[in-house]
Structure formats: C-alpha cells, structure tokens
Amino acid sequence: DMVGHCPGTAKFGSKKFINSVLKWNNENLKYLLSGYFAGDGCFNPRNGFQGVGVARKMMDQLANICDRIGVEYSYTQTRLSKINRQTIYNIRISRRACDIFNNLNFKYQSNKIDESKIRNTPYFVKDNYIYRKILSIKEYYYNGDVYDLTISNKSSYVVHRVAVHNSQFSMNGFKLECKSKKVLKYYERLSEKLKLADKLNDISHEYFLLGDVYPFSEIECPHCRGTNKTEDGEMCKHPDGSFKSIKILNPDYIEAKTNPLASQPEYFLVPDEELRTLVQRREPRRIYENLPQEVVALILTGQPIPLSSRSIGHLKHNASSYGTYGSSMLQRLFTMLAYKTKIMTANWIIAERLILPVRVVKVGDKDRPATEEDLQDVVNQLSAVANDPNLTIVTHHAFDYEYYGATSKIHNITQEMEQIGKEILDGLMLNQALLNGEMASYSCLSTDTTTLTDSGFKNYWEIDPEKDKIACYNPETKLIEYHLPYKKMVYDYEGEMVRFNTDKIDILATPNHRMWSAKRDSKDYKFTRAEDIKPRARFIGAVDGYVGEYQKSIQIGEEEYSIYDFCKLVGYYVSEGWVSEEKRKNRTRKFTTISIGQSKDGKAREDIDGLFNDMFKTHYDNNDQVSVYKPLLSQYLKGNFGKGSINKKLSPFVKNLAPECLQIVIDAMINGDGSIKNENRKIPSVAYYTSSKQLANDFAEIAFKCGYVVKIRESNRRSRIKKYFNKTGHQYITKHQQYVIYISKGFKGRNPTLCSKSKKYVRREITRVNYKDKVYCFSVPYELFITMRNGLLTIQGNSAQVGVEVLIRRLENWRNKLKNWVEKNIFLPVAMMQGFIDEEESKEVGETVYQYPDLIFNDLQLRDKxxxxxxxxxxxxxxxxxxxxxxxxxxxDYDTEVEKLRSEQVVASAAGMMMPGQGGGDMGMGGMGGMGGMPGGDMGMGGEMGGMPGVGMPGTMPGGEMGGMGGMPGGMPAAAESLPKITKRGKGGGKEEEQETPPQMIKLTKLEQRMYKMLKTLNAPYPLFGQYQVKLPGEERPFTIDFAYPRIGVGCEADGSVWHQREDFIKRDQIRDQKLANVGWRILRFKEDAIEQNIDAVKDVIYKNMVEASRDLKKRAEDQSMQKLAAVPDYINQYKGDEIGMNIIELSHGLGKLILIGTVANGK
Incomplete structure (x- = not known):
C-alpha cells in the first residue's frame, strides 16, 4: 500500500507521490513532511532542517507541500562531480519555521535555537505570503513557443514555486504611489476590496470589443446607505463613505443623452425583462425590499432609471469629441467576418461531396432502353447489398455504376483567406506591420547587400533561417555572436532609398531603416532612422573579435596534425599551393601530392620548409616548390579549399576556429600572396591579392573576426598573364579578375564617419536613389547584424520592431485613459468622502487639494531598454x-536595495559617514573646527545654544544645559584624523602629491531622507552622523545607528515597515537598543507612519531627548561622577589623567592612532 502511494525507486530518481497524497489536509501533510525529514533529513540549530534527495519529482512535490503549509524554506539543486553527474536536490527549512515540528519530530530540539542570532534570510513570511530574495537577474535570448494561462475569477497561479499573474493584455498589473503612507495603505486595501485589477481587465475587454463600457461604482455610506439622500431628504455628501463595488453594466440597457449646452451627459438604465418581473412579482423579497421606492415607481411606469454622475462612468472607444457612443471593433470587422463565413460555407458544401459523393446508376442503352420494372429491380438489388462489404451485382451489360464527387471542383481560397486575415488584423489595429514590421515600408536593405553567416557571406535568398546562423553584434561585449534569426522578411519595394557612401562606408537602406550610429565626436551609439542620419555621423567598421571553436588537432585518415600547423598549411595552400594527380600507369588518377610554390629566395620559403619538416616525416623540394605525397590530405584540401586559383576558398570549419588559429591562416596567406607596406610603422598597411571572389570574401570574413578593418576592391588592372604548358608542350594563357583585400588594425576605419576628403564622395556622402526591387531584413538578437556591400563591412540594425513601437503607443494611450478615469472617478471621490486633504499643497494654491495615489501600470516589457x-x-x-x-x-525598489547593501557591507570606519554642516561649523572631511557656542539657557531652535557643559574644550564657555561644542581638529572625530593617503604621481618624476581619501557616500532610504531634512532644521550644536557604527565588546558586528549625535549619546532610528515591523525584527531591535543603552546611548525609534504624517511631533521628541541628554551630561560633569561616553573622541577630550592613564601612539603610513588605556602605577 505504501508503494502505491509513492511509486518509483530512489536509485533511479523516479520516486513521486500520487495525486491523492497531495490532496491530504494540511495536518496530514505536516506529518508527511516530518516523516521525510526524520528519515532523509537532519536538524542543525544554526540552519534548521535540511533534507536531500535525487528524485526531482518527489522533491518538487515536497517543496509544494511546504508552500501549502506556509513554511519558510529554500530549494536548491547541486550537480555532483564530472564522474558522477547525478543532481542532488536540497530542501532547507528556516530555523524560525521549525516550530511546526515541535513534539512531532524527534530530531527537532527547540531549546538549542538562539532567537537573537536569527538574522535576515533569503526568505521570510509576511501577511500570509512567503517572500524570497532574488539572487540575480539575467537576460536570455529565446527562440521558440511561449504560453500563458487565463484563470477565471483568479488572476494568479504558481509556476516553479513563484506566484505569477496571467497576462490580461493590455493590462499587466499596477502599483499605487502616494506621499502619505496612511492614504496609500487605505487605497491599497480599497483596491483589493473592489478587485480593481480584475475590473480593469474587464473594462479593457469591453472597451475594445463593444466600443462602450459603463462601469458603475456602488457607494457605501454610513449616513444614507447609498441612496444619496439623508433622513431629512437632502442630498448626502457621503462623509466617511467609500465605494462598495464596481459593476460593468450591459450597454444594451443604457441610454446616453447629451447636447452641446449640457456640461456632461446624462445616463439612464432601461429596465430589462428580469428587473420588471422582479418588481411586478416582488420576488425575491430581499432584493425587492432593498430597492428605493422611486426606482420601483419608474420601473412600474416603464420609465428609464436616471443614474448618478458620481457613480456611472462612460469610456468610449475611438469616438469623436461630440459623439455619444464609441465604435466597436466588431462593427469594423462585421463585413469581413460575414464574407469569411460565406466562403467557408461554400467550400464546406463542396467538401461534403468528397465525403458523400453522388451515386449515378445507368441501366439500359439506346438500343435497349430500361423499363420501369428494370429500374425497380436494380433499386431493390442495390438496397439489398447497401451494407454488404462484399458487394456483388450480377446483371446484363447495359448497366453503369459511377460516383460523382467534387474532385478538381474545390475553389482555392488560400489567397482569399490570407487577405481576410490581414483585413481582420487591420480592423483590430494589429496588422502585420504593427506586429513584426512585415511591410515594404518597414523593410531594410537592398538585394546587393550580403549578410555574414556561420558559413560565410550570403545573399538573402541563399540564407535558410532554420539552418544558417547570422553573425550578430553584441554592443555590450563588442564581439560577434552567431544566432539563428527569429524571422526573415523579404518584400517588393519601389521608392527612394538612402545611400551612405564613402571610401569606408557603403549602405543602401530604406528611409526608416534603423542605423546603429553615433553623432559627431560622440561614442554613444544608438538606433537612428536612416532618413535622420546627419553628415559626420559615425558607424562601426570593426569588432573586438569573437569566440570561436578551439581544438588541439585535426585527424585526416590515420594522420593527426596540430591545428596550428594545419592552419598554416591551409594559408599557404590557398595562396601558393596546388594538388597533383597520380599519373603513373596502372594507378588510379586521384589527387595524391600537395605542392607549395615558392622559390629558394622567396620570403616565405624558410617558413614553408619548416612547416613541412614539422608536419611530415618525408617530403621533397626543388628550387621552385616543396611537395609531399599524402593522398588523403590532398583530397581533403581539394574538396574543402578548392583546386585552381579562381576556385580557392576557406572551409566553414576553418573560418569558425578560434581567433588565434585564424590569425595563423591570415599570416600564411599574406606571406604567400600578400604585401606589407610601411613595415617600420607601428601599424603597417597590409593587402592580399587573389583571383577567387569566394576566397576574397572568406579572407575578409576571418580578418573581420580577428578585429581588422576590412575593404575589398576589384583591381582596375587585369591580372598579369600566366603561362601554362600541357603534355605536348603547348603554351596557353589565362586571365582572371583580381581582387585586393586591404586590412588594418589602425584607428582609421574602425569608426568611419560620413565625412570624406575624396573628391569622389565629398558632399555626396548621403544621397537619395530610386529603387525598384526586393528588400530584405532579419529579426535577430541584439537587433544588430553584419553586412557587406561593395566590399565594405558594417554593423546594421534590423527593422523588424519598428511597427511594434506604434502598437506600444496605442496601448499606452489606452492605459493612460484608463488611469485618468480611475483617479478622477474612483480615487478622487473617495478622497473627498474620507477627507484626505493635502494640507501643504492646499496652502500653496489657496484652495482645497485632495490627496489620493497615482495609479501606475506595470511595464509591459515591450521595449528594449x-x-x-x-x-x-x-x-x-x-x-x-x-x-x-x-x-x-x-x-x-530603491529603499530595499539600500537596506540590502547595508546588510551586505561592513564599513571600516564610521567617521567617513558624517553628515555635513552640523554642529559648530563644517564637519565635513578636512573641514575646519567650529567655535564653541555662547553661554545660554535651555536649548533653543536656530542657534540659541549655551556653552559646553562641565569640562570645556578650547573655545567653549561653561554654562547652559545644551550648548555648542567646538569641532575636533580637522573638523572630524579623532578616529578619522589620519585616514589613508592616496598618492598622485606628478610629471617629470617630481615629488608625489598626497591626497586625502575621498569621503564615502551614504545612501539613504526615502524615509531616512525625510528624517534627515527634519534633523537639519534642529540646528543642534552637536555633529550629526549618518549610519554611525558602534562596536561593542563580544559582538561580531558593529551596531549601525541611522542618525547619531555621539557627543551626547542620542541615536535616531527610522523604522521602515519592511525591515523593522516584522515580529522577529522588532525583538532584534529591542535587544540591540538595550545593549546600546548599557553603554550610555538613548535610542529613539520612529515608525514610518509617524515620520510621514507627524514629523513635527517626531522633531519635538528628538529635541526633548537631546535637552535631557545634555542636562545629564552636564550634571555628571558637575558631580564628577563616572560618565559613559559614546565615542572615543569624547573620552580623549574629557580625559583628566587621574588614576587611569592614556597613551596615544601615531601609526605610520597614515593608518590612524593606537590608544593605550590602563591604570597608573608608580606615577607612570
């Protein structure tokens, strides 16, 4: 029975629970989980419960059980070593969630868990939700099918243990923003109560489908109960009211009346049959009794019911400014849909004749016509054998039996259906041009532009989008990457094209083609339409390389060659080599010998001799060539690299090797048929010559991959005459076109500009040309790919997403329209009923301004950002x-990221985190110390400060309860006086200049920023520190205080709701505050609501505590009692040298000071 509940074996990782187990109640599932951890798990007081397994299905099910029970857990997988490739799955339950196993699992020991050491983990529970930390976010390019689910009545479902939302396009969820946290929380609860997200989806659907949508907001008022009238019969203003629900009314029963003189239209509800029946029968009784009597009277008399303008809304699709109703998409589609139905019906009737063809039976002929008896006899015979599979009819010769179907009579409606599909998309405002740019006006490049693929440069008609990978340009890494295109688009085009033409640029594209370019003297490359490109714009003419395929060797037959030697052989073969046939008698005429032609005094002869010595045991040479007898290698070279100078080429295998291998091929080819000018220069000029057009393209490809600027030119001179002799000694001459490939790694051409000094191109860099032919484009990752036209290479943008921008704009217009309706018709009325008034803005404008949140729709992620x-x-x-x-x-979220950074970083010195401009003068890095305050009474706002209490510092006077304090030397606490130096080396070997380490920037959350602004208004005489750290003995990490006045030991904490309001965090903060209090600190904590809504009260509390702390400090100084000082500088300043001795030692290299404190013995 147990095997039946959990079939499979652990050895092969096939164990899993059956579905009925997963449907158990939570209590049973808790026992199941406990049993699993008791068997395959372990308990650790520091890490909680952990369990491992190899059955992925079962471990996934256990993780889902944890979700269902509401247990905090993490789920990871680890692949073992290369020898054992098995994957281990690990489920870890947090220490603070292990209480569910109390008295249930013998391994659980609750007394060993130290609550004080439970810190933030990658997951926590709040409001019945489990939140997990996102470790990283990466983008991946994907080419395949995607799916989505629309869940009725529910908007979310779980995928891979993550709650996701079904995409109700064009809605995608929203968030609310408001400067008042109290108001924000109210509206967040209201949105959940009204199910606003679902209602907006319904409104969006109705808006586009029918053209008119009438949302009705039902008022909830404690005074009039939604009737709009008080007990006195007066109109109710709904104080403390809200909306109970939002309903979408049927537009068939709504009448809208408007005229030019009315400020707003009037809406009426026409009672339907169901409502009239309810009133006439007075059933159901409960619903009838809740109807106002005025409504009942209107229904009985057959009159429409007027609807309150505060409750009814009207959203019109594509309506004119004076129109009463909107336009439905179905109205635009009706004619085309009717035509489609007619065509499909006609074709179906014809198709039926293929399934049930007509039977035609002919009896008799002209010489012997059939009688009535003959016909009846045949009918009877056919009826008798109608269902007989072995049909046999024996009759005379005058009998003919045929089937007549619809063969060859079906109307081909393929083109008609395609046209109908396009018309339907047009009616939906979603034509092909909007979806993927499939339209001539959105296409890209001319037909004579070739595209770089993993098998070389190809014309568009030669590229198979399912097999050929396109060379894409990654703008982040500046490297080439090969990817299959998402789509290939080819269209007919007639019109103007834009041509960019210099000695380094040659592009012919449609006016709206997206060019990857930068403005003059700028390195900021971005997409710009071709028609918007200006003179002196910059393009990209070279890349930083690419990641190729590397292998140590290559095997041909039984021979294995080093990949480096093989690449060099290939380079010499395509430049100077050939293969020869076996010509001896009684031998097959196969190619057996490889020869590389180079004279004894040739520039590459020594390198070729060395290569043959390394690769082959034996070979032979003479004054003009080096040869080797290798039949299999000869045939391999001929098949993959061509035979004859005009047929030479490079194989895809070689062209896709790693750059270091390609560089060897390039060097060998240049040694053979290349030339190098200005070799003494840092960057010489290199040219390669060939009569093979394919080899010219291949050489350009591998050079471009290695980071060279490349240009191919056809030589104006005819190639030199080449003489050959046949067996009989007859001389023959060949002439072929010669191609020259120029390559360089200089800066010229890497970023070519549309500014030429050549008379051929000057002021003609950008021109318009008439064009009538095909145009093409590819949709690829990064939206950038590599092309070549007339021998010049460049980086091109694809235009497949141009039309999507139009679609995005339309969706954004609708979302903005819906946003405005929600804010003006839902949020604003509720703010008026609840009395949410923005006091500050009301004072500024002189009239009442109501406060309500902004509705911000989530990004649809349709744009590449x-x-x-x-x-x-x-x-x-x-x-x-x-x-x-x-x-x-x-x-x-900015606040969340700031808190995460703080929890992950331990700052070395708190001194570098002091707020500027506080206390007695500039307390910034390297600032001057301030003067002490004048004597006075109690602390006053705005500078009414008394002198320093008790033992004064230089520049202070005794007196008042809370006075000004002189700044420390250097304007900072002593602990920060000797920060490390940064040396700056000057020119000419001069003395190095020392610079102070720059102050560390502090990032504050929005809540802390608000509190900081308030603290600055206090004008306190004490220096203010942000994120001040206090290191206590016995603590692993220092305690960080949001804002601190160390001189008097007052700290202020801004407790955000996310990081401080959780139960375990509250307990953690209490323990921390108690430890700080033991060393003389008083910590003041303020919740988010208090800071947001009662900042003045917060200010008063801080002020009073600072006064009390100052009085306590003064009193202890007067009584000469022991004082607990919050900072080392305070101790140094107030040190008297009695029984406790202190010795300050300056550390070398500006590392700071070492303070030795101890009892004084024998006067030392």
Whole structure:
C-alpha cells in the first residue's frame, strides 16, 4: 500500500507521490513532511532542517507541500562531480519555521535555537505570503513557443514555486504611489476590496470589443446607505463613505443623452425583462425590499432609471469629441467576418461531396432502353447489398455504376483567406506591420547587400533561417555572436532609398531603416532612422573579435596534425599551393601530392620548409616548390579549399576556429600572396591579392573576426598573364579578375564617419536613389547584424520592431485613459468622502487639494531598454542622475536595495559617514573646527545654544544645559584624523602629491531622507552622523545607528515597515537598543507612519531627548561622577589623567592612532 502511494525507486530518481497524497489536509501533510525529514533529513540549530534527495519529482512535490503549509524554506539543486553527474536536490527549512515540528519530530530540539542570532534570510513570511530574495537577474535570448494561462475569477497561479499573474493584455498589473503612507495603505486595501485589477481587465475587454463600457461604482455610506439622500431628504455628501463595488453594466440597457449646452451627459438604465418581473412579482423579497421606492415607481411606469454622475462612468472607444457612443471593433470587422463565413460555407458544401459523393446508376442503352420494372429491380438489388462489404451485382451489360464527387471542383481560397486575415488584423489595429514590421515600408536593405553567416557571406535568398546562423553584434561585449534569426522578411519595394557612401562606408537602406550610429565626436551609439542620419555621423567598421571553436588537432585518415600547423598549411595552400594527380600507369588518377610554390629566395620559403619538416616525416623540394605525397590530405584540401586559383576558398570549419588559429591562416596567406607596406610603422598597411571572389570574401570574413578593418576592391588592372604548358608542350594563357583585400588594425576605419576628403564622395556622402526591387531584413538578437556591400563591412540594425513601437503607443494611450478615469472617478471621490486633504499643497494654491495615489501600470516589457539604461549609467557616472532613478528604471525598489547593501557591507570606519554642516561649523572631511557656542539657557531652535557643559574644550564657555561644542581638529572625530593617503604621481618624476581619501557616500532610504531634512532644521550644536557604527565588546558586528549625535549619546532610528515591523525584527531591535543603552546611548525609534504624517511631533521628541541628554551630561560633569561616553573622541577630550592613564601612539603610513588605556602605577 505504501508503494502505491509513492511509486518509483530512489536509485533511479523516479520516486513521486500520487495525486491523492497531495490532496491530504494540511495536518496530514505536516506529518508527511516530518516523516521525510526524520528519515532523509537532519536538524542543525544554526540552519534548521535540511533534507536531500535525487528524485526531482518527489522533491518538487515536497517543496509544494511546504508552500501549502506556509513554511519558510529554500530549494536548491547541486550537480555532483564530472564522474558522477547525478543532481542532488536540497530542501532547507528556516530555523524560525521549525516550530511546526515541535513534539512531532524527534530530531527537532527547540531549546538549542538562539532567537537573537536569527538574522535576515533569503526568505521570510509576511501577511500570509512567503517572500524570497532574488539572487540575480539575467537576460536570455529565446527562440521558440511561449504560453500563458487565463484563470477565471483568479488572476494568479504558481509556476516553479513563484506566484505569477496571467497576462490580461493590455493590462499587466499596477502599483499605487502616494506621499502619505496612511492614504496609500487605505487605497491599497480599497483596491483589493473592489478587485480593481480584475475590473480593469474587464473594462479593457469591453472597451475594445463593444466600443462602450459603463462601469458603475456602488457607494457605501454610513449616513444614507447609498441612496444619496439623508433622513431629512437632502442630498448626502457621503462623509466617511467609500465605494462598495464596481459593476460593468450591459450597454444594451443604457441610454446616453447629451447636447452641446449640457456640461456632461446624462445616463439612464432601461429596465430589462428580469428587473420588471422582479418588481411586478416582488420576488425575491430581499432584493425587492432593498430597492428605493422611486426606482420601483419608474420601473412600474416603464420609465428609464436616471443614474448618478458620481457613480456611472462612460469610456468610449475611438469616438469623436461630440459623439455619444464609441465604435466597436466588431462593427469594423462585421463585413469581413460575414464574407469569411460565406466562403467557408461554400467550400464546406463542396467538401461534403468528397465525403458523400453522388451515386449515378445507368441501366439500359439506346438500343435497349430500361423499363420501369428494370429500374425497380436494380433499386431493390442495390438496397439489398447497401451494407454488404462484399458487394456483388450480377446483371446484363447495359448497366453503369459511377460516383460523382467534387474532385478538381474545390475553389482555392488560400489567397482569399490570407487577405481576410490581414483585413481582420487591420480592423483590430494589429496588422502585420504593427506586429513584426512585415511591410515594404518597414523593410531594410537592398538585394546587393550580403549578410555574414556561420558559413560565410550570403545573399538573402541563399540564407535558410532554420539552418544558417547570422553573425550578430553584441554592443555590450563588442564581439560577434552567431544566432539563428527569429524571422526573415523579404518584400517588393519601389521608392527612394538612402545611400551612405564613402571610401569606408557603403549602405543602401530604406528611409526608416534603423542605423546603429553615433553623432559627431560622440561614442554613444544608438538606433537612428536612416532618413535622420546627419553628415559626420559615425558607424562601426570593426569588432573586438569573437569566440570561436578551439581544438588541439585535426585527424585526416590515420594522420593527426596540430591545428596550428594545419592552419598554416591551409594559408599557404590557398595562396601558393596546388594538388597533383597520380599519373603513373596502372594507378588510379586521384589527387595524391600537395605542392607549395615558392622559390629558394622567396620570403616565405624558410617558413614553408619548416612547416613541412614539422608536419611530415618525408617530403621533397626543388628550387621552385616543396611537395609531399599524402593522398588523403590532398583530397581533403581539394574538396574543402578548392583546386585552381579562381576556385580557392576557406572551409566553414576553418573560418569558425578560434581567433588565434585564424590569425595563423591570415599570416600564411599574406606571406604567400600578400604585401606589407610601411613595415617600420607601428601599424603597417597590409593587402592580399587573389583571383577567387569566394576566397576574397572568406579572407575578409576571418580578418573581420580577428578585429581588422576590412575593404575589398576589384583591381582596375587585369591580372598579369600566366603561362601554362600541357603534355605536348603547348603554351596557353589565362586571365582572371583580381581582387585586393586591404586590412588594418589602425584607428582609421574602425569608426568611419560620413565625412570624406575624396573628391569622389565629398558632399555626396548621403544621397537619395530610386529603387525598384526586393528588400530584405532579419529579426535577430541584439537587433544588430553584419553586412557587406561593395566590399565594405558594417554593423546594421534590423527593422523588424519598428511597427511594434506604434502598437506600444496605442496601448499606452489606452492605459493612460484608463488611469485618468480611475483617479478622477474612483480615487478622487473617495478622497473627498474620507477627507484626505493635502494640507501643504492646499496652502500653496489657496484652495482645497485632495490627496489620493497615482495609479501606475506595470511595464509591459515591450521595449528594449538596453540603450536607455546604458545612457542612464553614463549620466550617473557624470553625476547628472541619481542611483534612485536607475533603480526605478530597472524596476527595483530603491529603499530595499539600500537596506540590502547595508546588510551586505561592513564599513571600516564610521567617521567617513558624517553628515555635513552640523554642529559648530563644517564637519565635513578636512573641514575646519567650529567655535564653541555662547553661554545660554535651555536649548533653543536656530542657534540659541549655551556653552559646553562641565569640562570645556578650547573655545567653549561653561554654562547652559545644551550648548555648542567646538569641532575636533580637522573638523572630524579623532578616529578619522589620519585616514589613508592616496598618492598622485606628478610629471617629470617630481615629488608625489598626497591626497586625502575621498569621503564615502551614504545612501539613504526615502524615509531616512525625510528624517534627515527634519534633523537639519534642529540646528543642534552637536555633529550629526549618518549610519554611525558602534562596536561593542563580544559582538561580531558593529551596531549601525541611522542618525547619531555621539557627543551626547542620542541615536535616531527610522523604522521602515519592511525591515523593522516584522515580529522577529522588532525583538532584534529591542535587544540591540538595550545593549546600546548599557553603554550610555538613548535610542529613539520612529515608525514610518509617524515620520510621514507627524514629523513635527517626531522633531519635538528628538529635541526633548537631546535637552535631557545634555542636562545629564552636564550634571555628571558637575558631580564628577563616572560618565559613559559614546565615542572615543569624547573620552580623549574629557580625559583628566587621574588614576587611569592614556597613551596615544601615531601609526605610520597614515593608518590612524593606537590608544593605550590602563591604570597608573608608580606615577607612570
């Protein structure tokens, strides 16, 4: 029976629970989970329960059980060593969630868990949700099918233990933003109560389908109960009211009346048959009694029911400004859909004749016509054998039996259906051009532009999108990557094309083709339409390389050759080599001998001799060549690299090797048929000559992959005459076109500009030409691929997503329209009923301004934001945008990221985190110390400060309860006086200049920023520190205080709801505050709501505590009692040298000071 509940074996990883087990109640599942950990798990007081297994299905099921019970857990997988490739799955339950096993699992020992050491983990529970930390976010390119599920009545479901939302396009969820946390929380609860996300999906569906949508908001008021009238019969303003629900009314029963003189239209509900029946029969009784009597009277008299403008809304699709109703998409599609139905019906009738053809029986002929008896006899015979599979009819010769179907009579409607499909998409405003750019006006390149693939440069008609990988350009790494294209588009085009033409650029593209270019004197490359490119714009003419395939050797037959030697042989073979046939009698005429032609005094002869010595045991040579007898290698070279100078080429295998191998091929080819000019220069000029067009393209390809700038030119001179002699001694001459390939790694041509000094191109770099032919484009990853036209290579953008931008704009317009409706018709009325008033803004504008949140729809992720984010990062480096802006663009919460950074980083010195401009003067890095305050009374706001209490510092006077304090030498605490130096080496070997280490920047959460602004208004005489760290004996890590006044031991904490309001965090903070109190600190904690809504009260509390702390400090100084000092500088300043001795030692290299403290013995 147990095997039946969990079939499979652990050895082969096939164990799993049957479905009925997963349907057990939570209590039984808890016992199941406990039993698993008792058997295959272990308990550790530091890490909680852990269990491992090899059966992925069962471990997935156990993880789902943890989700269902509501247990905090993590689920990971680990692959073992290369010898044992088995995958181990690990489930770990948090220490704080192990209580479910109390008195249930003998391994669980609750008394060993130290609650104080439970810190933040990658997951935690809050409000019945389990939150897990995202470790990393990576983008992957995917080419295949995708799917989505639409769940009725529910919007979310679980995929891989993560809650996801079904995509109700064009809605994709939303968030609310409001500067008042109290108001925000109210509206978040209201949105859940109204099921606003689902209602917006329904509104969106109705809007496009029918053209008119009438949402009705039902008012919930404690005074009028939604009737709009008080007990006195007056109109109710619904104080403390809200909305109970939102309903979508049937537009068939709504009348809208408008006229030019009315400020807004009036809407009426026409009672349907069901409502009239309810009123007439007064059943159901409960519903009838809740109907207002005025409504009942209108229904009985057959009159429409007027609807309140505060409750009814009307969203019209594609309506004119004076129109009463919108336009339905179905209205535009009706004619085309009717035509489609007619064609399908006609074809179905014909198709039926293929399934049930007509039978025609002919009896008799002209010489012997059939009688009535003959006909009846045949009918009877056919009826008798109608269902007989062995049909046999015996009759006379005058009998003919045939089937007449619809063969060859079916109307071919393929083209008609395609046209109908396009018309339907047009009616839906989703034609092909919008979806994927499939339209001539959105295509890209001319037919004479070739595209680089993994098998070389090809014309568009030679490229199979399912087999050929396109050379794509990665703008991040600046490397070539090969990917299958998402789609290939080819269209007829007639019109103007834009040509960019210089000695280094040659592009012919449609006007709206997306060019990857940069402006003059800029390195910021981005997509720009071809028609918008300006003179002196920059393109990319070279890459930084690519990651090729590497192997140590290659085997041909039984021989194995080093890959480096083989690459060199290939380079010499395509330049100077040939293969020869076996010509001896009684031998097969196969190619057996490889020869490389080079005279004894040739520049490459020594290298060729060395190569043959390394590769072959024996070979022979003479004054003009080096040869070797290798039949299999000869045939391999002939088949893969061609025979004869005009047929030479490089195989795809060689062209896709690693760059170091390609460089060997390039060097050998140049040694053979190349030339190098200006060899003494740092970057010489290199040219390669060949009569093979294919080899010219192949050489250009491998050079481009190695980072060279490449240009192919046809030589104007005819190739030199070459003489050959046959067996009889007859001389023959051949002439072929010669190609010259120029390559360089210089800066010229790497980023060519549309500015030429040549008379041929000057002021003609950008021209318009008429064009009538095919145009093509590919949709590829990174939206960039490599092309060549007239021998010049460049990086091109694909235009397949141009039309999507139009679609995005339409969706955004609708979302903005819906956003405005929600804010003005739902949020604003509720704010008026609840009395949510923005006091600050109301004072500024002089009238009541209500406060309600902004509704922000989630990003549909339809745009590629790579370029925008790159630009923002550059602006951030220049100090023009904040880190908060970048995080928001990435969809990350700024406050959460700041808290994560703090929890992951341990800052070396708290001194580098002091806020500027506090206390007595500039307390920034390297600032001057401030003067002490004048004597005075109690602490006053805005500088009414008394002198330093008790033992004064230089520049202070005794007196008041809370006075100004002189700054430390250097304007900072002593612990930070000797920060490390940064040396700056000057020119000419001069003395190095020392610079102070720059102050460390502090990132504050939004809540802390608000609190910091308030603390600055206190004008306290004590220096203020942000993220101040206090190291206590026995603690592993220092305690960090959000804002601290170390001189008097006052710390202020801004407790955000996410990081401080959880139960375990509250307990952690209490323990921490108690430890700090034991060493003289008073910690003031303020919740998020208090800071957001009662900042003045927070300010008063801080002020009073600072006064009390100052008085306590003064009193202890007067009584000469023991004082607990919050900072080392305080101790140094107030040190008197009695029984406790102190010795300060300056550390070398600016590392700081060493303070030795101990009892004084014998006067030392």
């Amino acid at each position: 790579t370029n925008k984010i790159q630009s923002l990062m550059q602006l951030y480096d220049k100090g023009l945008v904040s880190a908060q802006t970048i995080l928001e663009e990435l969809g990350l």
